[in-house]
Amino acid sequence: MPTKIITTLGPASSNPEVLQYFKEHSVEIARLNGSHGIIEEHVRVAKLAVNAGLDLMLDLPGPKIRLGEIDDKSLVVKTGEKVIIEKEKRKKEKNALNKENHIVILPCQFSIEKSTKINDIIYVDDGKLQFRVLKVEANRIHAEALNNGPVKTHKGVNLPYGNIDIDFLTENDHRLIENLLPIIKPKYVATSFVKNIDDIHRLKNAIRNALLNIKDYYPEIIVKIEMAEAIEPRNVTNIINESDMIMIARGDLALETTPVHIRVPFIQTDLVQLCQKKKKPFIIATQILESMIACPVPTRAEVSDLYRAVVIDKANYIMLSSETAVGLYPKECVTMMHDLIHYYQHSTIESIGSSKKFASETVSKRTIKTIKKRKQLKTIKAESF
Numbered sequence: 001m002p003t004k005i006i007t008t009l010g011p012a013s014s015n016p017e018v019l020q021y022f023k024e025h026s027v028e029i030a031r032l033n034g035s036h037g038i039i040e041e042h043v044r045v046a047k048l049a050v051n052a053g054l055d056l057m058l059d060l061p062g063p064k065i066r067l068g069e070i071d072d073k074s075l076v077v078k079t080g081e082k083v084i085i086e087k088e089k090r091k092k093e094k095n096a097l098n099k100e101n102h103i104v105i106l107p108c109q110f111s112i113e114k115s116t117k118i119n120d121i122i123y124v125d126d127g128k129l130q131f132r133v134l135k136v137e138a139n140r141i142h143a144e145a146l147n148n149g150p151v152k153t154h155k156g157v158n159l160p161y162g163n164i165d166i167d168f169l170t171e172n173d174h175r176l177i178e179n180l181l182p183i184i185k186p187k188y189v190a191t192s193f194v195k196n197i198d199d200i201h202r203l204k205n206a207i208r209n210a211l212l213n214i215k216d217y218y219p220e221i222i223v224k225i226e227m228a229e230a231i232e233p234r235n236v237t238n239i240i241n242e243s244d245m246i247m248i249a250r251g252d253l254a255l256e257t258t259p260v261h262i263r264v265p266f267i268q269t270d271l272v273q274l275c276q277k278k279k280k281p282f283i284i285a286t287q288i289l290e291s292m293i294a295c296p297v298p299t300r301a302e303v304s305d306l307y308r309a310v311v312i313d314k315a316n317y318i319m320l321s322s323e324t325a326v327g328l329y330p331k332e333c334v335t336m337m338h339d340l341i342h343y344y345q346h347s348t349i350e351s352i353g354s355s356k357k358f359a360s361e362t363v364s365k366r367t368i369k370t371i372k373k374r375k376q377l378k379t380i381k382a383e384s385f
């Protein structure tokens, strides 16, 4: 089976025309990220995706630490700037400017003081922002920004050296399982920040309870591998056995394993081998075409990453996140993936590009042109020798 695409839906892609395009270009699953948006919006978008013929995945947030609501939409921190990180206050307690004595206050959805010590680095927004801890108090952390960058609402917070103790199923997970799952009945439920097999059992119980009155429906469970504990030998095999599909969730994995960023490609290799050995389908996720959030063409490194996922790892699915949720070029991202998948499948076939069926049904016109060009080049080369 050729690799298929999963697209995360958001403002950039939640309309019938884009979803139809996705369907026609190798997208099989539409992912709704439970960490963002409200239930009513997810219901609306789920209907559009189903109407376009896509399967649904509901991705549960799990105990992922995130920033709270950042009121100042243009907030930017600068290198060396002092910030305070503290548990998000309720609406009426909020300081409208998010500032105290001119120090930027960053609200966080969970208290993280107990998991932090002086000189630890706190990573925000997939590590795009880094803060060094200067002082830890009972209810807040004083830190300094190590680089410049915008601070946005609900971006992820990672503490690779901290020991986080947040219950696996959060209030938000329960709300989505009880109020959204029975309505949209997604084919897949993805679960975040799983540490061990007990977490999966707890999720399955919660789902069973929410579906007591619904017969003939139970979702397939996708376990996202994104924590160091999940890849320990005592956990990883059990987790793979207990799941219907594995997601190599490289965004958080990169910051939850140390040395940060470095281990991901190695872990990817090991997980791919394990999944293949156990015949478990798997997804390779995150930042495959990240630069295409703002640019219509990918970097060479991204194309190589895509090649690795499709050609070397032979992933069952590759996933787009911000690229299709909030990016400027959701269709171009899907086209890029679709074309590489089909180029791989057909580039060795002698009749490539001349088959009408191939041209009309699968690859975008641009790829056909490229493949034809490649064939011409080959011919020229052969003739000149």
Ligand SMILES: Nc1ncnc2c1ncn2[C@@H]1O[C@H](COP(=O)(O)OP(=O)(O)OP(=O)(O)O)[C@@H](O)[C@H]1O
Pocket (backbone or CB within 6 Å): 008, 009, 010, 011, 033, 035, 036, 037, 059, 061, 154, 155, 156, 251, 252, 321, 322, 325, 326
């Ligand atoms: N339904 C949505 N509405 C608005 N913005 C969204 C929505 N879904 C995703 N986004 C935006 O796209 C970004 C990337 O999406 P993605 O699903 O990868 O989320 P994430 O915050 O990185 O978390 P996760 O670790 O769950 O993937 C989010 O950070 C958010 O800014």
Ligand SMILES: CC(=O)C(=O)O
Pocket (backbone or CB within 6 Å): 192, 224, 226, 248, 249, 250, 251, 252, 253, 285, 286, 321
């Ligand atoms: C997809 C996701 O959650 C991650 O890469 O962290």
